[in-house]
Amino acid sequence: AEDVKDDLVNVLFTEEQIHGKLAEMAKQIEADYEGKDLLIVGVLKGAAMVMADMARSFTRHVDMDWMAVASYGSGTKSSGVVRIIKDLDIDIHGRHVLIIDEIIDTGLTLSWLTSSLRARGAESVEIATLLRKPDALQMPVDPKYVGWDIPNDFVVGYGLDYREKYRNLRDIGTLAPHIYS
Numbered sequence: 232a233e234d235v236k237d238d239l240v241n242v243l244f245t246e247e248q249i250h251g252k253l254a255e256m257a258k259q260i261e262a263d264y265e266g267k268d269l270l271i272v273g274v275l276k277g278a279a280m281v282m283a284d285m286a287r288s289f290t291r292h293v294d295m296d297w298m299a300v301a302s303y304g305s306g307t308k309s310s311g312v313v314r315i316i317k318d319l320d321i322d323i324h325g326r327h328v329l330i331i332d333e334i335i336d337t338g339l340t341l342s343w344l345t346s347s348l349r350a351r352g353a354e355s356v357e358i359a360t361l362l363r364k365p366d367a368l369q370m371p372v373d374p375k376y377v378g379w380d381i382p383n384d385f386v387v388g389y390g391l392d393y394r395e396k397y398r399n400l401r402d403i404g405t406l407a408p409h410i411y412s
């Protein structure tokens with residue numbers, strides 16, 4: 232289809248709802264980290280949009296860095312192993328780290344990332360995720376900030392892709408099954 236929106240069966244969250252939610256989350260985070268240096272770490276590539284909008288919802292100083300990780304055995308996350316494609320530039324020893332992602336699905340990515348960053352001697356490591364699929368969770372992960380819990384459907388937009396497409400969609404929606412089946 233010409234318009235990325237044509238491939239959706241429904242819109243779950245509009246751009247406006249997403250921005251409202253991120254502003255709420257940012258306000259809570261600012262309150263919780265008052266008086267502390269904060270480093271937010273975006274998980275490439277999905278978290279690009281959340282990072283950009285969340286960071287600009289803060290009025291305080293915040294350091295920003297990025298990681299890129301991938302599950303072994305491309306596509307399937309069943310192996311439970313994650314490798315680092317791009318590491319942090321910043322030494323996080325003694326730092327307050329908040330990992331930012333757009334979705335927790337099986338939990339593998341953030342469960343692994345949280346332990347990995349804690350092992351580097353960060354003062355604290357917490358997670359903020361815009362979306363979580365409670366029915367898909369396979370690994371223990373306990374995000375401090377969650378935007379919305381959603382059903383276990385194939386969602387795209389606002390950073391979420393299907394084969395690298397739909398990330399640029401402003402809304403988040405459910406992908407029509409005929410696209411991926």
Ligand code: PRP
Pocket residue numbers: 274275276277278300301302308332333334335336337338339340341392
């Ligand atoms: C997606 C998403 C999360 C992760 C969640 O990233 O952006 O980071 O999967 O899934 P999980 O809870 O089952 O680990 P992906 O690894 O597909 O890469 P991307 O961010 O580049 O799209």
Ligand code: MG
Pocket residue numbers: 274275276277278332
């Ligand atoms: Mg990701």
